[in-house]
Amino acid sequence: MCNLQIRINGQQAFFVSERIMSRYCGKLRKIIKQEKRRTQIRGSEIEIEIDDFPGGADGFEQIARFCYNNGSIDISVSNVSLLYCCAMFLDMSDRVFTHNLLHQTEVLLEGICYWSWYETLTGLKNCEPFICFALSCGLIQKLLSSLVAKIVHKTDATHVRSVSSSSSTSSPDTSLSFTSPSLLKSSSSKKAVCSWWYQDMTTLSPRIIEQFLRALGSYGSENNNLIVTKFLLHYLKNAHRSDGKGLGCCDVTEYAGLADTAVYGVVLMGKTTFSCRSLFWVLRITSGFGVSHDLRAKLERLIGGMLDQANLDDLLVCGGGNCNGVYDVNLVLRLVRLFARHHEKPSLEAMRRVGFLIDMYLIEIGPDPNLKTSKFLGVAESLPDHARSSFDQVYRAVDIYLQSHPWLSEEERSRVCRCLNYQKLSLEACKDLAKSPRIPPRIALQALASQHPAVQLRRLETESSGSEEKEDAKINNIDKMQWRVKEVEKMLSRTVNLGPQTSKILPRMC
Numbered sequence: 087m088c089n090l091q092i093r094i095n096g097q098q099a100f101f102v103s104e105r106i107m108s109r110y111c112g113k114l115r116k117i118i119k120q121e122k123r124r125t126q127i128r129g130s131e132i133e134i135e136i137d138d139f140p141g142g143a144d145g146f147e148q149i150a151r152f153c154y155n156n157g158s159i160d161i162s163v164s165n166v167s168l169l170y171c172c173a174m175f176l177d178m179s180d181r182v183f184t185h186n187l188l189h190q191t192e193v194l195l196e197g198i199c200y201w202s203w204y205e206t207l208t209g210l211k212n213c214e215p216f217i218c219f220a221l222s223c224g225l226i227q228k229l230l231s232s233l234v235a236k237i238v239h240k241t242d243a244t245h246v247r248s249v250s251s252s253s254s255t256s257s258p259d260t261s262l263s264f265t266s267p268s269l270l271k272s273s274s275s276k277k278a279v280c281s282w283w284y285q286d287m288t289t290l291s292p293r294i295i296e297q298f299l300r301a302l303g304s305y306g307s308e309n310n311n312l313i314v315t316k317f318l319l320h321y322l323k324n325a326h327r328s329d330g331k332g333l334g335c336c337d338v339t340e341y342a343g344l345a346d347t348a349v350y351g352v353v354l355m356g357k358t359t360f361s362c363r364s365l366f367w368v369l370r371i372t373s374g375f376g377v378s379h380d381l382r383a384k385l386e387r388l389i390g391g392m393l394d395q396a397n398l399d400d401l402l403v404c405g406g407g408n409c410n411g412v413y414d415v416n417l418v419l420r421l422v423r424l425f426a427r428h429h430e431k432p433s434l435e436a437m438r439r440v441g442f443l444i445d446m447y448l449i450e451i452g453p454d455p456n457l458k459t460s461k462f463l464g465v466a467e468s469l470p471d472h473a474r475s476s477f478d479q480v481y482r483a484v485d486i487y488l489q490s491h492p493w494l495s496e497e498e499r500s501r502v503c504r505c506l507n508y509q510k511l512s513l514e515a516c517k518d519l520a521k522s523p524r525i526p527p528r529i530a531l532q533a534l535a536s537q538h539p540a541v542q543l544r545r546l547e548t549e550s551s552g553s554e555e556k557e558d559a560k561i562n563n564i565d566k567m568q569w570r571v572k573e574v575e576k577m578l579s580r581t582v583n584l585g586p587q588t589s590k591i592l593p594r595m596c
Contacts, residue, residue: 088101088102088103089103089104089131089132090102090103090104090107090118090131090132090134091131091132091133091134092107092114092134092135092136092146093133093134093135093136094136094139094142094143094146095136095137095138095139095142095143096135096137097142097143098142098143100143100146100147100150102150102153103154104118104132106153106154107150107153109153109183110152110153110157110178110182110183110186110187111149111153111176111177111178111182112176112177112178112179112181112182113175113176113177114176115182116177117134117136118132118134121134138219139172139175140168140171140172140175140215140216140219140220141168141171141172141215141216142215144168145168145171145172145216146172148165148168148169148172149169149172149173149176149178149187152169152187157183157185157186157187159187159190161190161191161194162194163194163201163205163208163209164208164212165212166191166194166195166209167209167210167212167213167220167225167229168212168216169187169190169191170188170191170192170195170223170225171213171216171219171220171223171225172187173186173187173188173191174188174219174223175219195225195228198228198229198232199232199235201232203233203236203240203283203286204286206229206232206233206236207233207286207287207289207290209229210226210229210230210233210290210294211289211290211294213225213226213229213294214290214291214293214294217291217293217294221297226294226297227297227301230294230297230298230301231301233298234298234301234302237283240282240283241282281313281316281317281320283317284316284317284320284321285320285324287317287321288320288321288324288325291340292325292340292341292343292344293340295318295321295344296343296344299314299318299344299347302314304347304351305343305347306343306346306347306350307350309347309348309350309351309354310351310354311351312351312355312359314347314351315347315348315351315352315355318344318345318347318348318351319348319352319368319371319372321344322341322344322345322348322371322372322375323371325341325375326371326374326375338374338375338376339376341375341376342375342376342377342378344375345372345375345376345377346377346378346381348368348371348372349368349372349377349381349382349384349385350381352365352368352385352388353381353384353385353388356388357388357391357392361392361395362389362392362393362395362396362400363395363396363397363400365385365388365389365392366389366396366400366401366403368385369382369385369386369389369403370403372385373403386417386420386421386424387424387428389421389424390420390421390422390423390424390425390427390428391424391425391428391429393421393422393424393425393440393443394425394432394436394437394439394440394443396443397443398443398446398447398450401413401418401421401443401447402447402450403417411451411454411456411457411458411461412451412454412456412457413450413451413454415451415457415461415464415465416461418444418447418465419461419464419465419468422440422444422465422468422469423468425440434472437469437470437472437473438473438474438475440469440473441469441473441474442474442479444465444466444468444469444473445474445479445480445483446479447465448462448465448466448479448480448483448487449479449482449483449486451465452483452484452486452487452490453486453487453490454490455490455491457487459491459494459498459501459502462487462502463501463502463504463505466480466483466484466505467505471507471510474507474510475510476510476511476512477506477507477508477510477511477515478511478512478515480505480506480507481506481511481515481518481519482515484502484503484505484506485518485519485522485524485525487502488502488524488525489524496526499524499525499526499529500526500528500529503525503526503529506533508532508533508536508537509536509537511533511536511537513537516533516534516537519533520533520534
């Protein structure tokens, strides 16, 4: 006789027998008594509601099957997490009924140390729909303790095998040493082969991973472990590209703590462990997960100090929602400032490497139609003149930028050209500048005029060497330059018509 209606979590309703369910469920027995006392109804159907039931309707259906089957149900690794939490929730202990469901699930959980790696992962994953209750009843902690023990045990075994196989060929200084039963906390763990579990753990939710880190004592600012840091970066990378979909606001909030933990570990270990390229990769991965402003600033400070070791691909970080352009130009500006701040008196070689890097970056971002003139000039003028032996690449970037922004006025084009040091332009670049219809005539005249003294100096040097042939060639060059200056002066007296350019250079996407 189904005289009891139970609505689970405000969704599905179950019609069951009060007598059968009360026999095994102490909490149901208590709720029914309270409901009868409140309504003073006897012999008729009772309606009750249960909220926050572990596993929802599926979980209660399993409980009903157990009760209707005289306290028997198949319990395995695949359902023990759910049944244990339901039994805890409904007080299905031996105090209510002998050999009740809670006792049966506890018997299986007592042998958790004998579960396989994948069985333990399955038990944890099955807790995700009701993780709050699983945490409150201690189930997550039990499963994580078993998981950590398996990681340490298998990693130690692999470590010992690697030592044995290399002992005959390795010196004491280079071979791995087995100094601790827990490689997760040993100093030799940096060299241990212990990443076998990374990919398997990516199937778990961020809340379980957070509890995993807390069990290791490596969450947040407590993270000083290289293995944990590398695992987190692997986990975040997989989360970032899973299904090719972006993360919503809720997802970002869930992952923010993990991102902070990863960045804290990276910053703590610094450039002794991570190369400049690796640090840029960390920045790309963690930026999408709402890493805190302070930790991002520390990571950028670390990268800025190593900027002379970067290459062009490292700087091409996507702009994201807060940037108007394709690339994050503000990031590069910050890094250049941090480089200058970190190296109060950097070597000329380091400055030249950064100068070349910035010139290549300017060429790359120049075609972006959304790049503002102020940002372009900010990058171009972020370094002193002595950081560049030649300004030919800067001129190339300027020409590309003007070609991709044909709507700029003559005043704006002149403003863009202010980043050029005409005296550090080669003769060929200066000639090309003078011929370019995108360069304002006044700028072309200034560039040619700056080249004239240089040509005279080269002629004097030629005279001193006594080479008449070279002298004639230099004089001819001077004549040609003077003729070009006169041509430009004539152009200044006329109205210059600069039509829009039809060819556009498209920016390379991230």
